[in-house]
Amino acid sequence: xxxKNATTLSMTLSETKRALEELGTEPTxxxxxxxxxxxxxxxxxxxxxxxxxxxxxxxxxxxLGALTELLAPAASRLTLIEKDARxxxxxxxxxxxxxxxxxxxDALEFDLRALWGHGPVKIIGNLPxxxxxxxIAKYASALSPASxxxxxxxxxxxxxxxxxxxxxxxxxxxxxxxxxxxxxxxRKLPAxxxxxxxxxxxxxxxxxxxxxxxxxPLDEVAFExxxxxxxxxRRKQLxxxxxxxxxxxxxxxxxxxxxxxxxxxxxxxxxxxxxxxLASPAAAQHGTELFDVVDENDHVLRAETRETVHVNNFLHxxxxxxxxxxxxxxxxxxxxxxxxxxxxxxxxSAAGHVDSGEDYxxxxxxxxxxxxxxxxxxxxxxxxxxxxxxxxxxFIEVYRTTxxxxxxxxxxxxxxxxxxxxxxxxxxxxxxxxxxxxxxxxCLPLIGTGA
Numbered sequence: 001x002x003x004k005n006a007t008t009l010s011m012t013l014s015e016t017k018r019a020l021e022e023l024g025t026e027p028t029x030x031x032x033x034x035x036x037x038x039x040x041x042x043x044x045x046x047x048x049x050x051x052x053x054x055x056x057x058x059x060x061x062x063x064l065g066a067l068t069e070l071l072a073p074a075a076s077r078l079t080l081i082e083k084d085a086r087x088x089x090x091x092x093x094x095x096x097x098x099x100x101x102x103x104x105x106d107a108l109e110f111d112l113r114a115l116w117g118h119g120p121v122k123i124i125g126n127l128p129x130x131x132x133x134x135x136i137a138k139y140a141s142a143l144s145p146a147s148x149x150x151x152x153x154x155x156x157x158x159x160x161x162x163x164x165x166x167x168x169x170x171x172x173x174x175x176x177x178x179x180x181x182x183x184x185x186x187r188k189l190p191a192x193x194x195x196x197x198x199x200x201x202x203x204x205x206x207x208x209x210x211x212x213x214x215x216x217p218l219d220e221v222a223f224e225x226x227x228x229x230x231x232x233x234r235r236k237q238l239x240x241x242x243x244x245x246x247x248x249x250x251x252x253x254x255x256x257x258x259x260x261x262x263x264x265x266x267x268x269x270x271x272x273x274x275x276x277x278l279a280s281p282a283a284a285q286h287g288t289e290l291f292d293v294v295d296e297n298d299h300v301l302r303a304e305t306r307e308t309v310h311v312n313n314f315l316h317x318x319x320x321x322x323x324x325x326x327x328x329x330x331x332x333x334x335x336x337x338x339x340x341x342x343x344x345x346x347x348x349s350a351a352g353h354v355d356s357g358e359d360y361x362x363x364x365x366x367x368x369x370x371x372x373x374x375x376x377x378x379x380x381x382x383x384x385x386x387x388x389x390x391x392x393x394x395f396i397e398v399y400r401t402t403x404x405x406x407x408x409x410x411x412x413x414x415x416x417x418x419x420x421x422x423x424x425x426x427x428x429x430x431x432x433x434x435x436x437x438x439x440x441x442x443c444l445p446l447i448g449t450g451a
Contacts (some may be wrong), residue, residue, distance in 0.1 A: 010040070011036070011065065012037075014436055019064050019250075020147040027193075033044065033084070034195070034196060034198045035063050035064055035195050036067070036194055037066065037193065037195055038153070039066070040195055042207055042222040044068050045204055046074075046150075048150045048206050050205070051071075051075060053076060054076050054441040056075070056076065056077040056121045057071050057077070057078050057121075057122070057304075058115060059071060059078070059123075059441070060081050060124070060125030060126075061081065061082060061125050061128065062082045062091055063087060063126070064087065064090070065091060065281060068091070070261070072100060072104075076119060077099050078100045078101070079098075079101050080103065082102065083105065083106045083255065085104060086432075087420075089190065097376070101450060107125075107135055108131065108134060110242065112145075113142055116145050116428055116433070116435070117428030117431050117432050120147055120443040121144075122147060122148050123139055123144075123146045123150070123151075125151055126152040128158075128199070128423045129153070132154060132157055133157065134196075134337035136151070136207075140207060142334065142415045142416035144418045146410060148209070149181075150204065150207075151207070152189065152201050152203070153203055153204075153205060154201070155188060156200065156201075157362070158203035158205045159185070161173060161177060161183050162174070163265070164448045165265070166265055167265070170250045171265070172264075175227050176224055176227055176228075179223070179265070179273070181210060181212075182207070182208060182209075183205060184206045185204075185205055186203075186205060187203065187204070188203045189202040189204060191221055198353070201354065212337045212343065215337065216270070216277060217277075217338040217412065218273055218280070218283075218412075220226060221280040222411070223280075226242070226272070226275065229241055230267075231264045234263065234265065235263060237261050237262065237265070238263060239261075241264075245279055252275060252279065255278060256278070260272060263265065265375040280282065281325070284413060288305050289353070290303045290355060291304060291309050291353050292316060293309060296317050296381050296387075298315075314393065315394075316353065316394055316398075317394060318363075318395070319351065319360055319367060319395075319396065319398075320350075320399070320443050321351065321364055322347060322382075322401075322443065323350070323368075324403075324445060325402070325404045326404055329420055329421050330420060330425060331349040331403075331407070331417060331419050332348070332418065332419075332440075333347050333409075333413075333416065334346050335347050335415065336412050336415055337415060338412055344415065345435065346437070348398075348437075349368075349372070349417075350367050350368050350371040350372055350441055351439070352366075361399075365430060371409060371410055371414065372407075374403055374407065376401075377401070377402060378404050380401065381397060381398070382399065384397055384398065386388035386443055392441065394439075396439065398443050431442060
């Protein structure tokens with residue numbers, strides 16, 4: 001029986017119990033197993049994904065397949081993650097299909113890199129309550145390709161995630177997760193729809209990734225640090241919890257529109273973002289940087305500001321660096337949403353313009369330090385790209401080097417970054433070229449050519 005044309009499993013309570021009996025097992029408390037057995041609710045939960053042609057659906061904790069049987073016919077690609085070794089053989093038997101991949105692993109250990117390059121990703125799951133928070137942190141991280149998550153959680157956690165400013169549930173998690181995600185409590189679930197019945201109430205939430213226009217540009221590390229310090233003692237006034245800002249607190253509080261004696265829960269997400277921008281200014285690039293304008297033979301003509309060069313499409317210079325680790329994997333950066341070109345796209349390990357008066361190699365070393373926070377290792381030039389509309393009218397020298405990290409990205413420069421196997425990158429670039437900067441796609445063929 002294949003998933004594409006399987007008859008319904010009808011995971012009623014009696015069918016759930018029968019399936020467990022056939023497997024000779026019982027729900028395991030240590031795994032937080034509570035199996036959904038109401039098919040009307042299952043259909044309602046799956047409908048929240050709004051599955052479209054081409055969607056890649058990822059289910060966390062497939063269990064006995066109550067949601068899976070509804071996902072399988074609708075998804076173009078379905079990835080199932082199940083930790084319980086007792087249930088995996090049944091999943092493989094019932095949901096045997098070319099478009100379904102089943103991973104027997106802990107969802108906290110699953111490699112998110114494997115999800116890139118297979119179409120738009122949507123995630124669904126009935127999360128074990130005892131590890132819901134770290135699972136959300138992982139699958140809602142910058143490395144996750146998900147555009148929406150539909151999750152069944154403990155009601156208390158769902159209320160904290162979607163809490164309103166000033167409420168008792170409003171806290172650091174609300175703000176830190178809510179910065180990038182629009183969180184809605186879709187519905188509460190009675191204990192009776194699960195086997196065994198959980199001792200706490202449950203709820204389904206939707207998390208939709210916000211667009212660039214909905215997020216203020218700021219230093220993410222500074223933002224999270226400020227919020228967590230602010231909520232470290234809820235009853236204390238903020239100026240007592242943020243002593244480094246105390247000398248300017250009257251001015252800061254006035255600028256973001258709060259009382260000087262405000263507490264953490266008094267500030268909206270927008271006000272926390274505004275406070276961070278004032279306390280820790282950061283920018284992705286500066287329009288006043290000077291670049292050398294060159295002729296068609298790459299001879300320097302004069303120096304102009306970044307803004308002047310880009311507005312007038314003057315020929316200028318840039319560098320791209322490809323950093324490999326000892327396993328031959330290539331580090332890719334996902335460009336900041338606030339870059340002026342190719343925001344949010346995957347790109348070379350590091351890249352940047354050649355400043356006025358610099359040579360290419362000096363610029364390459366500087367950019368590795370500025371973007372990744374590493375002293376530049378030895379560089380090998382592997383090729384050159386000539387100016388055209390795709391390259392942004394840049395002469396580009398391409399270098400490769402080896403470094404295993406860790407890296408310390410500059411604020412506002414990178415959304416995230418990770419090492420990927422080169423074979424995966426090539427397949428990904430073929431399937432989904434729009435995920436990458438156009439220049440990186442031109443750099444990719446240079447790898448290993450000796451050009």
